[in-house]
Amino acid sequence: MAETDTQEAFVAFERVQKSYDGETLVVKDLNLAMPRGEFLTMLGPSGSGKTTCLMMLAGFETATHGEIKLGGQPINNIPPHKRGIGMVFQNYALFPHMTVAENLAFPLEVRSLPKSEREEKIRRALDMVQMGEFGGRRPAQLSGGQQQRIALARALVFEPELVLMDEPLGALDKQLREHMQFEITNLAHQLGITVVYVTHDQTEALTMSDRVAVFDDGRIQQLAAPDVLYETPENSFVAQFIGENNTLLGTVKEIRNEYAVVELDDGELIDCKPVNVSQPGERTLVSIRPERVEINAERLQEGAHTLKAEVLEFIYMGDIFRTRLRVAGKDDFIIKTRNAPDQRRLRPGEKIEIGWLPDDCRALDA
């Protein structure tokens, strides 16, 4: 799946650049290859260029430089209506003056399909999203979740191989969003379609995708499967953007046996896995996931470094406990512990020792 050979890729961006004003680049040197059937999410903060990439793929924006290929063919000069790409918009863009069935018939009508075939396909598409009885309604008569399903059905009804989704779940409430995430991924795998999904919601990206491309500053910072992305971020932006992270600034003291010892600014030492550092003396940002911090010293490795910490706040969140600590002079060090029967509930003011496995602590670029 991590194949990057653009010759075999279904969707490929080759050295694509985009500028709106001729002065600044919104997309800088984008290279991306997607095999057929992949669910790829473009994730990034707003202004990172992810939506621009999607619009270039859909044909609504032209690339300033570089080539976009679909099925091996360059599509830079093909207008959007000839690309045959299904698209789900952020606000659904269901045509308000047409009924649900008419909305779904639209792509089939412009393709001049015979009426019987059209009706069959509409029926199948509506059943697929469990909206079979709503064909006669207008979009305004549907709830947000129902509109979302119809938008999905419309993008799929003409059986495109590639479907683009531009933050399709942004307008739904949390529960419905989670439910739709589940449904969209199921449908995509069931139909075997290729999906490019744009979102700024990292949970959505992690739960839905085969691979996630993290965008920032017009570049892909990391392109990897969700677990890889979460557990082994390649740079500090990815580490901080994906999931919650504790960061500590320090200087590399020595590197041996594939582990590095980092001296924090207040002089304390910790063990890390060097990722973006190669030699002693470099500044580094050390990142540790809150759930990988251990407060029970017995579970730590022999000879592991530990840090002194003071409990500032204890928050009961049901399934987990979230505790804020003061560590190495910083007040925002978070740890998460599972709400298990034998779990300690820390009290504010308590002084504890914390530590972690060196593999969980990554020394990244500063």
Next chain:
Amino acid sequence: MSRLSSSGPQTADAPTPEDAFHETATLDDRARGPQRGTEADGPMLAADGTPLKKSLARALRAQKLRALALIAPLLIFVLVTFIAPIADMLFRSVENQIVRDTLPRTSAALATWDAESGDLPPDSAFEALYSDLFLAAEARRHTRLGQRLNYENTGMSSLFRGTGRDVDDFGEANVEMLEDLDDRWEEAEFWISMTSGTGGAAVLDAARERFIRLDDLSTRGPLGDAWCGVKGVFGAPCAVSAEDVDLGFTLSGDFAETFPRTAEAYAEFAVFMAIEEEETVADDEPWEAVYVALDRDLRALSPEELAAYDGPEAEALRAAQAALADVPPVDFRAAFVASDEDWGTVEPWRTIRTYAPPYTTGYFLNAVDMQKTPDGPALRDEDERIYGLLFQRTLFMSLMITFSCILLGYPVAWLLANLPMRTANLLMILVLLPFWTSLLVRTSAWKVMLQQQGVINDVLVWLGLVADDGRLIMINNQFGTIVAMTHILLPFMILPLYSVMQTIPPSYMRAAKSLGATPLTAFRRVYFPQTVPGIGAGSILVFILAIGYYITPEIVGGTTGTFISNRIAYHISSSLNWGLAAALGSILLVVVLVLYWAYDKIVGIDNVKLGG
């Protein structure tokens, strides 16, 4: 989701596809909930036991009153300055009291006459017309009636004016006979002594009422009386109303019974003297009509009957009866025909008869190029029809203007809606610029542009596109009106279109294209249908403004480019035929309402959007 759900057991650890349905179902259940309760438990009660509806109404009352107070000034303003004049104007289109008020006896006498027979009316009608016309001529109201009837039958105006002059002299011989008989017949005191008494109040009241109607001295009504009461308190009382003017004279019941015509004529004279001249019967001898009436009464009585009369001056009356036997009775028919031979034809009588009822369809028939004939309403002659053509032209040109506005305004509105805010605002100022210039200036500017020696013709000649002797006629015709009015009304089309287009996100067009539609199909199937409400709103606005437009067609319309409104204005201010103007206006109003109704049926008024 499952929290809301009441339909069936759910172990909702993970959402299932059905949840969305359960959610809608649950929401419906909740909406129905209270109603179900109502059916079972009777009306909902507030905490203190009063019905909920009642306490809600009480809670909202202050709010409603405040809202009412806020709109009250405008409401009153609109009622007084808009609704009431329009209602009055509409009423005028059918109102026709003037014939009955001016010629009450003639109208009654003609009621039994068969206008279709071709025969002249009976003598009684001529006599009635004499007494009606005499009073009307004295009060100088007969010309007004002549003018009114002239709308229906040309020549009536001069007929009434001429005969009004002559009517004093009808029965001159008989009047002189009486005056020569005894000098006392010329003395006011003699007449007073002869007719005074008690018991004739009814005749006087009838005469008073007739005169008030004739002279349009309308009653004040309770509101007017109250106002006059207030004025009286502050020392500035109203003038005595016509109903209460003291006649300085009371009529004898016996006299009125024996000499009904004379009593009626003398009562009218008394009322006229008191109300119109602010004198009394004592100040002047009676007018000729009274002598003529007495002549008719004396001839109607046998000597025996007169001998039985024992009122004052009975001797003089008996002498008069004897003397008058020597002269022939007044021949009203001959006198009228002698004054104007038209009275010897059926036409004027038929016109009076046709327009005698207090309400008429005449103005409306006139407004649609028809007239009343003995066989019912019929179209006028080809060369007399003007209003049908004017209505057609008004509708046609208004539609043309609306259509031109759509054609010119749609692209501009689209541009406005799709440009960045700053540029759009600048463009919007240009669109609104015409609103900041006087309407008259703009229209006059078009005159300068379009006239034969104007800018456009000059340029065309200079370019060699048009020969100097073949300059285009672009003003004082329909073309000029359409051009100028399209320009003036264009903002009314652009603004609603713009505000509708602004609400259509670009994602619709993108969605259509991504679904495989060419840009043209996407526009036709997706964008355009969504702008229809804007087109509808703009069209209604422009069309209704255009159909009643007055100034621009008046200035640049010439003879072929004027609207029905110009004709209405003509009837209001020049020909003074307000009834016809009101009828034309009413038809215009109805046409607009019908179009509005049709529009509602076809497009749906809910689809009209002026913004948002």
